[in-house]
Amino acid sequence: MLEVADLSLHYGRHVALNRVSIRVGKGETVVILGANGAGKSSLLKSIAGLTKPDEGAIVSFDRRVVTGMPAHQVVEAGIALVPEGRGVFGDLTVEENLALGAYARRARADANDSREFVYDLFPKLKERRAQYVNTMSGGEQQMVAIGRALMSKPQLLMLDEPSLGLAPLVVGELFKSLGRIRERGLALLIVEQNVKMSLSIADRGYLAEAGRIGGENTASALMGDAAVQRAFLGAPR
Amino acid sequence: MLVAALLSGLVLGGTYALVAMGLTLQYGIARIMNLAYGEMIISAAFLAYVMFSTLGLNPVAGLLIAVPTGFALGYVVYGAMMTPLVARARDRASLEIDSILATFGLLFVFQGVMLVTFGANFTSYSYLNDPVTIFGTTLAANRVLALILAVVFGGGLYLLLTRTLWGTALRAVAVNPGAAPLVGIDVNRAARLAFALGSGLAAAGGVVISMYQTFTATSGVVFTMKALIVVIMGGVGNLIGALSAGLILGLVETFVATYIDPGLTLAATYTIFLAVLLWRPAGLFGRLTR
Ligand SMILES: Nc1ncnc2c1ncn2[C@@H]1O[C@H](COP(=O)(O)OP(=O)(O)OP(=O)(O)O)[C@@H](O)[C@H]1O
Ligand SMILES: [Mg+2]
Numbered sequence: 001m002l003e004v005a006d007l008s009l010h011y012g013r014h015v016a017l018n019r020v021s022i023r024v025g026k027g028e029t030v031v032i033l034g035a036n037g038a039g040k041s042s043l044l045k046s047i048a049g050l051t052k053p054d055e056g057a058i059v060s061f062d063r064r065v066v067t068g069m070p071a072h073q074v075v076e077a078g079i080a081l082v083p084e085g086r087g088v089f090g091d092l093t094v095e096e097n098l099a100l101g102a103y104a105r106r107a108r109a110d111a112n113d114s115r116e117f118v119y120d121l122f123p124k125l126k127e128r129r130a131q132y133v134n135t136m137s138g139g140e141q142q143m144v145a146i147g148r149a150l151m152s153k154p155q156l157l158m159l160d161e162p163s164l165g166l167a168p169l170v171v172g173e174l175f176k177s178l179g180r181i182r183e184r185g186l187a188l189l190i191v192e193q194n195v196k197m198s199l200s201i202a203d204r205g206y207l208a209e210a211g212r213i214g215g216e217n218t219a220s221a222l223m224g225d226a227a228v229q230r231a232f233l234g235a236p237r
Numbered sequence: 238m239l240v241a242a243l244l245s246g247l248v249l250g251g252t253y254a255l256v257a258m259g260l261t262l263q264y265g266i267a268r269i270m271n272l273a274y275g276e277m278i279i280s281a282a283f284l285a286y287v288m289f290s291t292l293g294l295n296p297v298a299g300l301l302i303a304v305p306t307g308f309a310l311g312y313v314v315y316g317a318m319m320t321p322l323v324a325r326a327r328d329r330a331s332l333e334i335d336s337i338l339a340t341f342g343l344l345f346v347f348q349g350v351m352l353v354t355f356g357a358n359f360t361s362y363s364y365l366n367d368p369v370t371i372f373g374t375t376l377a378a379n380r381v382l383a384l385i386l387a388v389v390f391g392g393g394l395y396l397l398l399t400r401t402l403w404g405t406a407l408r409a410v411a412v413n414p415g416a417a418p419l420v421g422i423d424v425n426r427a428a429r430l431a432f433a434l435g436s437g438l439a440a441a442g443g444v445v446i447s448m449y450q451t452f453t454a455t456s457g458v459v460f461t462m463k464a465l466i467v468v469i470m471g472g473v474g475n476l477i478g479a480l481s482a483g484l485i486l487g488l489v490e491t492f493v494a495t496y497i498d499p500g501l502t503l504a505a506t507y508t509i510f511l512a513v514l515l516w517r518p519a520g521l522f523g524r525l526t527r
Contacts, residue, residue: 049418050418070418070423071418071419072417072418072421072422072423072424075419075420075421080419081419083419087413087415087416087419088413088416089409089416090412090413091408091412092405092412096409100402100405100406100409100420100422101420103406103421103422105421107421149419151420152420152421
């Protein structure tokens with residue numbers, strides 16, 4: 001469904017991504033693992049249209065070319081991003097954030113159904129719907145960010161380090177929710193530091209290293225992979 | 238005398254609030270500090286004057302022409318002048334500086350056209366200049382109407398921004414422009430519409446002002462300054478802040494003029510401005526973060 005080929009990106013003279021190619025199938029859950037600065041966020045932002053990749057990149061989604069589209073049009077194509085740091089509208093209420101999630105034309109008609117699903121997924125948001133988002137805890141804000149993304153009726157949901165800064169208990173809840181989203185048939189592309197949790201709900205994974213994709217395998221294979229164990233799971237060398 | 242001062246203060250304050258709301262929209266959402274804002278106001282005042290004196294059109298009906306004209310003008314000015322600045326701006330801070338320079342130039346263009354067309358004389362016209370009695374004091378009917386119009390426009394704008402998805406999207410751009418595209422909002426388009434909406438409000442303010450005040454081709458700068466003070470006092474980009482700060486300023490100026498000395502109004506304006514900023518640096522309703 002999502003095909004990324006030869007995507008390169010540079011900031012000034014610094015090459016952040018070097019001819020990266022990945023794909024995500026319909027309904028598939030894919031994780032991208034990699035050290036700090038490997039270019040994971042840059043990749044998601046390029047797909048979402050927040051940064052412009054270099055010439056020669058091809059990003060296609062559902063057989064439509066979305067390369068170089070501005071971000072607000074990528075949303076209309078069915079790709080939603082929950083960015084690193086959440087990107088919520090802090091001075092607006094939970095309800096307003098969710099309503100804005102369905103701002104895209106593709107989502108407006110079904111806004112009520114989407115909201116029901118989000119409230120069912122995160123009952124806390126329903127309780128707190130009149131609360132200003134910047135007064136909420138990190139975990140609650142992450143729910144708002146994910147809920148808002150779901151409101152746009154995406155076929156592909158991209159999440160950039162959703163567990164960052166959350167307590168272990170909250171992280172567990174979060175991945176349970178992601179599991180439920182996955183069951184709905186959405187494709188997920190997740191960038192995570194929490195390797196165990198993310199591999200446990202994923203089908204496949206990529207290893208990102210210094211702007212390149214250094215490896216690809218099924219989630220279960222990666223879980224047992226010695227290199228992954230060494231790099232991310234703290235196994236002895 | 239107290240009731241009279243209170244009522245005049247509310248009229249003046251309502252006008253300030255109305256005018257400041259347009260500026261706060263332009264600055265809060267489009268990040269354009271429009272130094273030609275006062276000239277847009279005065280242009281609309283002249284338009285109302287011309288329509289009244291040559292076509293016999295009363296200013297309330299004149300609003301139906303002036304406000305859409307102001308909106309269209311803002312839309313065109315943004316497209317012609319601001320779009321290139323937005324395209325080349327590295328970030329919103331540099332856009333702010335560029336826009337100050339550009340609108341400073343625009344100020345003189347507007348002012349020059351008005352000076353050539355109308356000269357530098359004080360202009361006014363007499364519409365509904367009949368006394369009405371409210372709470373035991375008399376007030377010109379046009380002032381009462383000015384207050385009513387300010388309330389209608391202010392209330393309408395508030396409802397538009399808080400009760401519609403479109404208005405909520407505009408606020409989202411003010412709150413977090415970086416995240417707005419993620420929900421499908423075209424930030425440039427939103428900025429352009431906010432700028433146009435602000436210009437429409439400037440036009441509304443100009444028509445309202447022309448109903449009860451005299452004005453000249455060069456009085457725009459006073460209104461830009463007052464609007465800026467109100468915007469900063471209320472908290473930048475904050476509608477309720479602009480509303481309250483506008484009312485406070487109008488009341489203070491009127492009370493000082495009535496009970497102390499009319500010559501001290503400007504001093505009073507700055508005193509209260511400084512006092513508010515010392516007490517709350519981000520304005521009455523503003524937050525420092527952002
Ligand atoms: N706006 C920018 N300007 C300049 N360099 C940038 C910018 N954004 C990212 N970079 C650089 O590009 C490289 C990749 O950054 P990116 O944020 O994509 O990494 P990441 O894999 O998401 O890292 P992390 O795990 O720390 O979030 C880094 O070296 C970073 O310093
Ligand atoms: Mg990152």
